[in-house]
Amino acid sequence: MAIFEKIKKLNLIFNFFYPSFCRYCNVLIEQDSIFCLNCFSKINPVATTFLPITKKKSLKVYSACEYKDPLRSLILKKTFSDILASKQLAKIILQKTILKKLDIDFIVPIPLHISRYAFRGYNQASVIAKVLGKELEIPYINLLRRKKRTIFQSKLSVSKRQSNLKDAFDIAFRYKIFNTDFIKNKNIMLVDDLCTTGATLKNAGRVLFNLKPKSICAVVACRVV
Ligand SMILES: [Zn+2]
Structure with missing residues (x-):
């Protein structure tokens, strides 16, 4: 045989x-x-969008799908610490977006606050970012830290979401005390599971643009349209 x-x-x-x-x-x-x-077949990519960061700089957001089932149900599974679901989200992102064609030097996940990480045991954005890094052979770095324990965005009105996240992010201590020159002129990709108003990505992007990268884009599994 x-x-x-x-x-x-x-x-x-x-x-x-x-x-x-x-x-x-x-x-x-x-x-x-x-x-x-x-x-x-119900997972269809939504159009890429641009989030303005400053007058001259913006951030392009790629997404595997609109925030609706069946992907919505996988994102919600994070409440049950389903790491497998996060890994699968990464694979769907690779299948449904043009990430493989992009020129990216570093992959950076949106961090959770330490208290929320302790409660949940893992960060869905980190798991997705790690799988993407491995598959695309791009270094994955925890460049950001969440210094403020913010209220869940979904519980706030749109106008309050921006102020809730103001100054929420900072460069992670281990990079801050040494040197961040390796980011200069590089292409960074932020990773998160979900993009609702874009306030999280905007605030993280604002911090990263201070390091003078060549470009920043973002990828999420789902985006609310
Ligand atoms: Zn089915």
């Missing part, structure tokens, strides 16, 4: 004992898939 035939047979046996189910509608699917074909 040819080796491929053997592998195919082994796969069939494995699928029989460890079946995979669509993360949204629960139908039986192939191993290594996340959604069934029907649910996967």
